Amino acid sequence: MAVDRYPRKKTRQIMVGTVPVGGDAPVTVQSMTTTKTADVEGTLAQIYALKAAGADIVRCTCNEREAAEGLARIVPRSPVPIVADIHFHVEMALAAIEAGVHCLRLNPGNLRKPEEIKLVARECKDRDIPVRIGVNGGSLDKRLYDKYGGATPEALVESAQIELGLFAEVGFDNVKISVKASRVPVMVEAYRQLSEVVDHPLHLGLTEAGPPPAGTIKGTAGIGTLLMEGIGDTIRYSLTTDPVEEAKAGRTLLEALGLRERRNVDLIACPSCGRAEIDVYRVAQEAQVALESRSIPLQVAVMGCVVNGPGEARSADLGIAAGKHRGHLFIRGEIVRVVPEQDMVAALVEEAEKLVKEGFEARLAAADKGAAREAEADRAALLDAQGSDANRSEALVELINRRLDARGTAGEAQGPATGRGGPAPAG
Ligand code: SF4
DSSP, X not given: OOSOOSOOOOOOOEEETTEEESTTSOOEEEEEOOSOTTOHHHHHHHXXXXXXXXXXXXXXXXXXXXXXXXXXXXXXXOSSOEEEEEOSOHHHHHHHHHHTOSEEEEOTTTOOOHHHHHHHHHHHHHHTOOEEEEEEGGGOXXXXXXXXXXXXXXXXXXXXXXXXXXXXXXXXXXXXXXXXXXXXXXXXXXXXHHHHHOOSOBEEEEEEEESTTHHHHHHHHHHHHHHHTTOOSEEEEEESSOHHHHHHHHHHHHHHTTSSOOOSOEEEEOOOOTTOSSOHHHHHHHHHHHHHTSOOOSEEEEESOTTTHHHHTTTSXXXXXXXXXXXXXXXXXXEEXXXXXXXXXXXXXXXXXXXXXXXXXXXXXXXXXXXXXXXXXXXXXXXXXXXXXXXXXXXXXXXXXXXXHHTTOGGGGGSOOOSSSSXXXXX
């Protein structure tokens, strides 16, 4: 599948360490550590976990001397570029620069003295370190809050522009920008407005989204909407949970939109229904756990029955559908093996690994020649047993009508005749 399915708005490109952000660079995933930055080993362990989950860039707070010292030790050992998160204290920004961070995040809402902002910008300019202007609705400059009567999209955009103006005074424009709000419509509108007036790369995020699943859904609504409009160069989910979930969500969203190549499994599964021959939820969950820990860049399907499963999941790279105590393994809709029910997940994982290693042609050539015939027999037997109405809806409708007819169509006494079950009321 082609990447960049949604034409992206042209932005200038900056470099966060070795990672390009903006221009024609792939949209990147960010997250933030929750450890004390002074805890070097703990923070590095989290950074490695975030990278494994899909983060391209990681932010750490730099809120005290010990945190800045920690950054000096973390940066050289980090597998991804590090952004220092700065609030209130210009000294912490300067210390983070000394620590060698790859980017600073400055909050214009709480680092407000123009001379201090320009001092940091000059230092960043001299050392070629980019800055994210990180406007946040919850900590918006009070003057703008009063001017606009709240943290409106216009107020957020103006805050970013004021900061850009200060940077421009010292000739610094190595900048990306975020205008985060906690309400999706405000956030979306703020970024839309911002993208009309700047060409800097934009860092998308819905701030304080809360715990999953609601937080993930809200983040996806905001970030996904903008990405599909071509707005956004780097993203962060702000979830109240292990930040690894943020990185996973970010990566999953970009892969789902075709903005990044698939790196891990995309598990699809039917919602189950009266035809299901297995506990679809359990098998899908087991398959998800077994596959996500491996590098399987495939779309894999778990389907509850062999009657409709292989057909409905024909576009999946690989799938399994449940028959009577057996699973039908299929590659792009073609049955390649029939396995006992208890081996379904293991067979799926084994085949996924072989597919990645050997390719589709080889695995289709290695298919069990009798599998399709066996599968067809299972399918026919199930159709025989269940008929074409596994949920028995039509049988139930017939039963209801028979009973109503037998009782003289009681329901019709209060309304016009339905044409079934007797004459219309007289008069
Ligand atoms: Fe799943 Fe089969 Fe029902 Fe479709 S018909 S939802 S594949 S059990």
